[in-house]
Amino acid sequence: MNKVWIIDDEQSIRTICTSALEDLFEVEAFANASEALIGLNSTQPDLIITDIKMPGMSGLEFLDKVSVKFPEIPTIIITAHANIDNALSAYKGGAFEYLTKPFDINEIRKLAIKATRSNGINSTDVKNSSKNNIVGKADSMQDVFKAIGKISKTDITVLIRGESGTGKELIAQSVHTNSPRNNEPFVAINVAAIPHELLESELFGHEKGSFTGAQSQRIGRFEQALGGTLFLDEIGDMHPELQTRLLRVLSSHEFYRVGGQKPIKSDVRIIAATNQNIEKLIKSGKFREDLYHRLNVFRIELPPLRERKEDIAELVKYFLNKSADELKSDSKTIDDTAMQFLNDYDWPGNIRQLENICRYMTVMAPSSTITVDDIPDEVKIPHSDSTAAEQSTSNGSGSSWEENLTDHIKEVLSHSNDLSLFSKEIEKLLLKEALTASNGKRIDAAKILGLGRNTITRKIKELGL
Numbered sequence: 321m322n323k324v325w326i327i328d329d330e331q332s333i334r335t336i337c338t339s340a341l342e343d344l345f346e347v348e349a350f351a352n353a354s355e356a357l358i359g360l361n362s363t364q365p366d367l368i369i370t371d372i373k374m375p376g377m378s379g380l381e382f383l384d385k386v387s388v389k390f391p392e393i394p395t396i397i398i399t400a401h402a403n404i405d406n407a408l409s410a411y412k413g414g415a416f417e418y419l420t421k422p423f424d425i426n427e428i429r430k431l432a433i434k435a436t437r438s439n440g441i442n443s444t445d446v447k448n449s450s451k452n453n454i455v456g457k458a459d460s461m462q463d464v465f466k467a468i469g470k471i472s473k474t475d476i477t478v479l480i481r482g483e484s485g486t487g488k489e490l491i492a493q494s495v496h497t498n499s500p501r502n503n504e505p506f507v508a509i510n511v512a513a514i515p516h517e518l519l520e521s522e523l524f525g526h527e528k529g530s531f532t533g534a535q536s537q538r539i540g541r542f543e544q545a546l547g548g549t550l551f552l553d554e555i556g557d558m559h560p561e562l563q564t565r566l567l568r569v570l571s572s573h574e575f576y577r578v579g580g581q582k583p584i585k586s587d588v589r590i591i592a593a594t595n596q597n598i599e600k601l602i603k604s605g606k607f608r609e610d611l612y613h614r615l616n617v618f619r620i621e622l623p624p625l626r627e628r629k630e631d632i633a634e635l636v637k638y639f640l641n642k643s644a645d646e647l648k649s650d651s652k653t654i655d656d657t658a659m660q661f662l663n664d665y666d667w668p669g670n671i672r673q674l675e676n677i678c679r680y681m682t683v684m685a686p687s688s689t690i691t692v693d694d695i696p697d698e699v700k701i702p703h704s705d706s707t708a709a710e711q712s713t714s715n716g717s718g719s720s721w722e723e724n725l726t727d728h729i730k731e732v733l734s735h736s737n738d739l740s741l742f743s744k745e746i747e748k749l750l751l752k753e754a755l756t757a758s759n760g761k762r763i764d765a766a767k768i769l770g771l772g773r774n775t776i777t778r779k780i781k782e783l784g785l
Contacts, residue, residue: 321346322366322436327356327382328398329374333421337369340425341432353382364390366436369428372399394435398423420462454490455635458628460621464491467620472498477570479555479615480593482622485670488593489553491620496549501589504548507541511552513781515774516559521578523562530579542575542586549589555615556596556607567611590615625667625674632663635671639678640690652682654690661692665699669783698745748783751776 324345326337334349341347345367350356353370354377368386372379383395400421417431456464468491471478478495480488489508496506514522521531525540541550552558558566569575570590574583592615601607625632636654644651654662667673677696685694692700750769758764766776 323348323363324367324369324432324436325350325356325359325365327353327368327370327374327379329371333371333398336425337428340429344429345432345436353377353379357382357385360386360390364393366393367432368393368395369432370395370397372397396428396431396435398428417466420459454487454494455638456628456631457634458623458631460623460628461631464620464622467618468494468498471495471618473500475499475501475589477589477615477617478591478620479618480591480620480622481598482593482595483624483670484595485672486595486622486624487671488595488622489551491622492549492551492591492593495591496551496589499549499589501548505545506549506551507545508551508553509541510554510781512554512557513777515777516562519559519562520565524565524575524577525580526578527580530577537577540577542569542588543584545588547587549591552590552592554594554596555592556594556598556601558607560606560608563608563611567608567614570611570614625670629663632674633659635674636662636678639675640682642675643679643682646679647682649682650688652685652688652690654681655692658690658692658695661695661699744783747779751779751783 322345324341324347326334326341326347326349328334328337328349329351331351334351338347338349348359348365350359352374356368356370357377370379370382379397379399383397386393386395396417396419398419398421417435419428419431454461454465456462472495478492480491482488492508493506496502509522511519521538521540523540524542525538528535528537565575569586573586575586576583598607598612598616602609602612625635636659640654641651662674662677669676677699680696681690681694684696685691751765754765754768755762757768762776762780766772769776771779
């Protein structure tokens with residue numbers, strides 16, 4: 321029977337793990353890592369399950385020592401302190417898997433069986449675990465952290481999917497930072513922000529005189545990212561002609577500058593991201609299915625903020641401290657009532673919107689503690705809107721949209737003399753409706769709003785749509 325060691329300073333965890341595994345393995349429990357390390361001098365288990373934070377030697381320090389002397393012993397890390405740095409540190413030390421407390425009994429049984437059958441083959445080996453600015457206790461974010469750890473030592477192509485503002489570029493940067501390419505460039509380009517007529521040159525560069533205005537040779541993003549990582553954001557907006565060329569580069573690992581005659585080797589890891597439903601784009605003929613399969617080798621799904629509300633409090637704390645550092649001011653706290661408003665809000669702009677709100681509150685709050693009065697109206701409006709709607713229904717009264725809008729503006733002004741955030745919400749609403757009416761076609765949406773194509777592209781990016 322295979323031997324399993326449980327190392328945790330909490331008696332309850334040792335008891336739970338022992339009860340879950342004793343019918344499958346010969347189980348021995350240790351209250352600290354030092355005792356287990358001494359035990360390794362006389363015998364070696366087939367699997368070690370250890371906590372991270374313990375008095376004396378930590379689980380990560382223990383894991384480092386075990387991986388040097390006994391690299392063949394698989395290890396499962398368990399911890400109540402769930403963050404990306406712990407996850408990456410665990411994988412860097414050679415952990416077979418990483419679990420957060422509280423964990424499911426059946427899950428640890430399945431992992432233990434899988435680990436002992438793997439003969440010590442580790443999931444990954446994270447080369448560089450530098451500080452990562454990614455916050456997340458939610459289970460969905462733990463899955464993201466694990467995914468980053470498991471793919472970091474590879475050159476596998478990654479597709480990151482998630483709504484606008486969920487932090488796709490931050491995740492791409494983390495994949496790069498924790499990969500063997502971390503000493504080479506990380507180059508990002510937003511495909512949607514560049515007209516497709518210019519995107520080819522932007523990606524692949526051009527030779528002097530290759531087209532009107534090409535007065536000198538230009539190095540494209542693929543060459544800038546040589547040896548490193550190229551992040552293609554909003555890949556779903558790429559023009560079909562460029563999709564074909566990108567597919568060719570991914571297949572042949574070489575490309576030509578616009579107007580060029582010599583092929584250039586492409587030693588670049590590709591990470592792509594989109595906030596669109598690629599499957600629908602494929603069905604409508606707007607995205608190549610073969611390119612999708614080339615990009616979708618490994619997929620990371622980022623949850624919207626409304627589905628990970630347990631992270632909002634920690635994110636607010638992080639962004640308030642970050643804003644204070646950027647603005648060179650004292651860091652502010654937020655009271656419970658104000659925090660409840662933030663928790664109740666749906667955050668259509670996701671983490672990007674939350675960061676902007678925290679920056680706004682840092683500037684506008686007169687005291688060191690942020691209260692409800694300091695929260696911008698775009699967060700408080702959903703509450704007042706529902707109340708007003710109920711009152712209107714019960715009174716059987718109605719007003720024109722101009723009167724309602726005027727009253728609403730007066731209400732906003734009664735709390736703040738700054739209408740900038742409110743005007744942005746109005747602009748965002750107009751853009752959303754124009755895009756809906758045009759079935760997502762930006763040129764048609766621009767015509768509806770009387771805007772130029774470049775203007776609407778810029779506004780979509782600025783407003784996080």
